[in-house]
Amino acid sequence: MTPLAPPVELASVAAFVAQSLPFDLLSAQEMDVAVGALRVSYHPQGERFEAACEPPGLRIVRSGAVDLRASDNKLLDRLGEGESFHIGNLNAGEDSVVATVIEDALLYLLPDATYRELRAGNRDFDRYFSRQRSRRLRRAARYMPDANPLLAPLRDSMSTDLLCLPPHTPVQGVAIAMAKRRVSSAFITEGERLLGIVTDRDLRTRCLAAGLPASTAVREIMTPKPEGIAADDTLFSATLLMTQRGYHHLPILDGERLVGVITTSDLILARRNDPVYLVQHLSRQESVEGMVELLAGLPDQLQQWVQAGMRAEQVSRLLTAVSDAVTIRLIQLAEQELGPAPGAWAWLGFGSQARGEQLLGADQDNGIVIDDDVPAAERGWYEAVARRVCDGLAACGYKYCPGGIMATTEEWRQPLARWQDTVARWTRTPTPAAVMRVSIFFDLRAVYGDDSLCARLQQVMLERASSNTIFLAALAANALASSPPLGIFRRFVVDRDGEHRDSLDLKKRGVLPITEIVRLHALAHRVPAVNTSERLEALAAQRHLTIGDSRNLADALHCIQQQRISHQCGEMAAGEPVDNFLNPRRLPRLAREQLRDAFTIIDEAQTAVRQTYRAGMG
Amino acid sequence: MGPGLRLKRLRYRGQLPHGPLADCWAAALPRPGTDWRAVEFLVCDGEMSSLEAADGELLSLGWLPVRKGAAVLDGAEHRVLRPSGGVGQSAVVHQLRDVDLVGGEAPATVLEAFLAAARGRVLVFHNARLDLAYLDRLCQGCFGVPLLLPVVDTLRLEQRLLARRDRAPKAGDLTLGGCRARYGLPAYAAHNALADALATAELLLAHAASRGAGLKLKDLL
Numbered sequence: 001m002t003p004l005a006p007p008v009e010l011a012s013v014a015a016f017v018a019q020s021l022p023f024d025l026l027s028a029q030e031m032d033v034a035v036g037a038l039r040v041s042y043h044p045q046g047e048r049f050e051a052a053c054e055p056p057g058l059r060i061v062r063s064g065a066v067d068l069r070a071s072d073n074k075l076l077d078r079l080g081e082g083e084s085f086h087i088g089n090l091n092a093g094e095d096s097v098v099a100t101v102i103e104d105a106l107l108y109l110l111p112d113a114t115y116r117e118l119r120a121g122n123r124d125f126d127r128y129f130s131r132q133r134s135r136r137l138r139r140a141a142r143y144m145p146d147a148n149p150l151l152a153p154l155r156d157s158m159s160t161d162l163l164c165l166p167p168h169t170p171v172q173g174v175a176i177a178m179a180k181r182r183v184s185s186a187f188i189t190e191g192e193r194l195l196g197i198v199t200d201r202d203l204r205t206r207c208l209a210a211g212l213p214a215s216t217a218v219r220e221i222m223t224p225k226p227e228g229i230a231a232d233d234t235l236f237s238a239t240l241l242m243t244q245r246g247y248h249h250l251p252i253l254d255g256e257r258l259v260g261v262i263t264t265s266d267l268i269l270a271r272r273n274d275p276v277y278l279v280q281h282l283s284r285q286e287s288v289e290g291m292v293e294l295l296a297g298l299p300d301q302l303q304q305w306v307q308a309g310m311r312a313e314q315v316s317r318l319l320t321a322v323s324d325a326v327t328i329r330l331i332q333l334a335e336q337e338l339g340p341a342p343g344a345w346a347w348l349g350f351g352s353q354a355r356g357e358q359l360l361g362a363d364q365d366n367g368i369v370i371d372d373d374v375p376a377a378e379r380g381w382y383e384a385v386a387r388r389v390c391d392g393l394a395a396c397g398y399k400y401c402p403g404g405i406m407a408t409t410e411e412w413r414q415p416l417a418r419w420q421d422t423v424a425r426w427t428r429t430p431t432p433a434a435v436m437r438v439s440i441f442f443d444l445r446a447v448y449g450d451d452s453l454c455a456r457l458q459q460v461m462l463e464r465a466s467s468n469t470i471f472l473a474a475l476a477a478n479a480l481a482s483s484p485p486l487g488i489f490r491r492f493v494v495d496r497d498g499e500h501r502d503s504l505d506l507k508k509r510g511v512l513p514i515t516e517i518v519r520l521h522a523l524a525h526r527v528p529a530v531n532t533s534e535r536l537e538a539l540a541a542q543r544h545l546t547i548g549d550s551r552n553l554a555d556a557l558h559c560i561q562q563q564r565i566s567h568q569c570g571e572m573a574a575g576e577p578v579d580n581f582l583n584p585r586r587l588p589r590l591a592r593e594q595l596r597d598a599f600t601i602i603d604e605a606q607t608a609v610r611q612t613y614r615a616g617m618g
Numbered sequence: 619m620g621p622g623l624r625l626k627r628l629r630y631r632g633q634l635p636h637g638p639l640a641d642c643w644a645a646a647l648p649r650p651g652t653d654w655r656a657v658e659f660l661v662c663d664g665e666m667s668s669l670e671a672a673d674g675e676l677l678s679l680g681w682l683p684v685r686k687g688a689a690v691l692d693g694a695e696h697r698v699l700r701p702s703g704g705v706g707q708s709a710v711v712h713q714l715r716d717v718d719l720v721g722g723e724a725p726a727t728v729l730e731a732f733l734a735a736a737r738g739r740v741l742v743f744h745n746a747r748l749d750l751a752y753l754d755r756l757c758q759g760c761f762g763v764p765l766l767l768p769v770v771d772t773l774r775l776e777q778r779l780l781a782r783r784d785r786a787p788k789a790g791d792l793t794l795g796g797c798r799a800r801y802g803l804p805a806y807a808a809h810n811a812l813a814d815a816l817a818t819a820e821l822l823l824a825h826a827a828s829r830g831a832g833l834k835l836k837d838l839l
Contacts, residue, residue, distance in 0.1 A: 009812035
């Protein structure tokens with residue numbers, strides 16, 4: 001190879017190569033080496049490249065298109081401008097891969113010697129061709145266009161002019177100070193530490209209505225230790241929190257130090273086309289019909305959020321908040337009709353709803369846990385509630401669970417002690433059916449009712465699961481059942497059978513393997529979190545996963561979810577039904593590369609699972 | 619190589635001084651029956667200050683070899699010639715200004731490098747007539763004889779191809795860009811002698827591929 005730089009007049013070649021992955025990772029000198037070594041050749045349609053094809057090296061498609069096919073003629077990948085293949089490396093294993101020009105192609109050949117030299121000299125460049133592709137993926141997952149005002153930090157819109165009073169202030173003094181400052185809330189502080197909050201409504205209901213004297217210390221009627229939010233959090237998170245909990249004032253905290261407040265009126269500015277208010281409106285509906293009508297606007301709103309640059313994780317949290325709101329309102333309506341519950345209980349959401357990872361088109365997965373003190377004779381109330389809620393959910397577009405995992409069935413509506421027995425049975429004898437149920441059931445969250453029932457159930461689950469290696473091995477087998485579609489050399493293999501011939505099931509091949517792997521680790525290490533990102537963070541914090549592995553999985557999940565969402569938006573825009581089947585060939589190049597990277601990470605995580613939980617089991 | 623070239627060389631043989639051109643002539647001429655892939659080519663392009671060799675000057679020359687049917691970038695060169703006069707009108711066309719040419723080399727030096735690269739190779743131009751007029755004049759000035767090397771002209775190849783298809787070429791059909799477009803080759807934004815030489819090389823490869831297997835050198839001459 002020539003040590004000299006190629007003439008600058010070849011800048012257009014260099015520019016093209018530089019924007020082809022992974023040449024963007026090369027230094028200027030390395031780029032010179034690469035460009036100086038290139039050979040340009042032209043290949044008419046139909047020409048084939050086989051393993052022994054001379055000269056060996058990496059071929060970059062400058063123009064035209066090339067198909068890669070396995071020996072059984074199965075299409076492995078279709079390469080276009082800027083994509084590359086190394087036919088020798090593709091055939092390094094037992095498989096035989098043939099590249100066929102399907103559209104007259106101009107190829108840049110990077111001869112093998114230079115290709116190897118560049119790989120040896122540049123770790124990042126090398127990594128692209130080996131298994132580690134996480135870097136680029138992380139960059140893509142972390143990228144966030146700042147478009148939506150809801151994503152702005154609270155720091156920019158909070159009020160810092162706060163009325164702070166000591167805890168012994170008489171309520172009349174508080175009312176006078178609030179009237180003078182024309183504010184609807186006051187903070188009760190000791191130094192900079194926030195002790196409580198008092199609002200107009202508290203003065204009315206807890207003081208005047210309760211007949212307390214005007215001299216009462218405000219400490220007596222304040223809401224102590226109010227929930228707060230960090231100044232770096234987004235307007236979106238604040239709005240969501242306030243809407244879910246019915247707060248009108250949200251203190252902004254730096255540790256225990258009060259730094260500002262955000263009120264519902266502050267949020268009005270961001271309210272235009274605001275998705276979050278859907279949740280609030282849902283909670284005011286008096287009939288299922290009203291809710292159905294409100295939800296009709298959801299697909300349009302979803303498209304707006306996505307266009308505005310909202311990230312997959314936030315979109316799915318929001319969609320989960322919507323289904324939570326629907327569920328809660330349906331339960332409240334049922335309670336109005338049936339009267340109060342005969343005893344403590346909780347409505348459980350499973351699967352993606354529990355994890356806060358729902359997208360459009362989610363099925364119902366729910367159950368009920370009843371306090372053990374409720375006599376069997378009175379349990380009919382719960383069945384009646386379940387029927388109303390599940391029917392209502394179906395009317396609102398949440399399909400009945402095809403596997404029957406719903407509170408309407410006796411199996412999924414039990415007293416706590418029976419639930420605990422059931423869990424013990426499942427973990428003791430992990431039949432395939434039990435493992436399937438566990439994989440749904442172990443992601444659970446109390447959507448309504450007594451959280452502690454849910455927590456106690458979860459406690460038993462974690463104890464049973466973490467100590468039972470046979471059960472963990474069975475779960476691991478489940479997590480390994482669906483392999484990512486990487487094929488022999490980690491490129492897309494398109495499903496050949498079934499309804500969606502040219503497409504890839506992003507949910508089954510991408511999302512489920514990740515959630516299953518992460519759940520397995522979480523159960524094994526008694527991590528109570530349910531949301532996949534939170535589980536990953538906890539696993540990394542407790543050093544059960546490396547920070548790198550934890551982030552890689554989180555990034556891979558977000559990347560796949562992002563693709564699912566934009567795919568679903570495209571279908572909605574075209575007036576088609578929403579599904580999870582994506583044709584990878586229609587994706588832009590970068591998106592394809594990112595998905596490939598994501599699937600590579602799943603593959604690596606599955607390998608780790610195989611070694612950790614199924615060692616010696618094949 | 620055709621007898622025409624040998625006969626013409628014979629006429630000048632006595633006048634040819636020792637040196638780069640003589641070395642170039644001394645190399646064996648490739649046989650016309652050779653498969654085109656076995657022939658080495660040197661694809662060239664020049665930028666001139668006028669379309670008439672009589673009143674213009676060669677400003678820059680770019681070239682790169684084609685070996686085993688592929689353009690080889692590590693043999694690519696771009697040389698700027700020091701002009702005797704100003705750049706003139708061509709500055710508008712080629713964006714070369716006098717100031718860019720200050721660092722240019724003596725035309726004889728560039729010619730020498732060019733002839734060294736051309737040794738044993740078949741020259742390729744798009745519209746050879748113009749470039750050859752300048753190169754011949756340069757050779758005459760240095761050695762007293764014209765260049766007289768085997769030449770492939772992609773413009774004439776494309777012209778013949780269109781004629782065989784009974785297509786009268788329209789304006790722009792035979793320009794480098796027009797020819798490349800017919801093969802789906804990407805558009806080139808750069809306009810310099812070497813970029814155009816590479817563009818011509820790609821056109822040659824596409825043209826040869828379109829004529830199918832068994833293409834001989836003589837089919838390109």
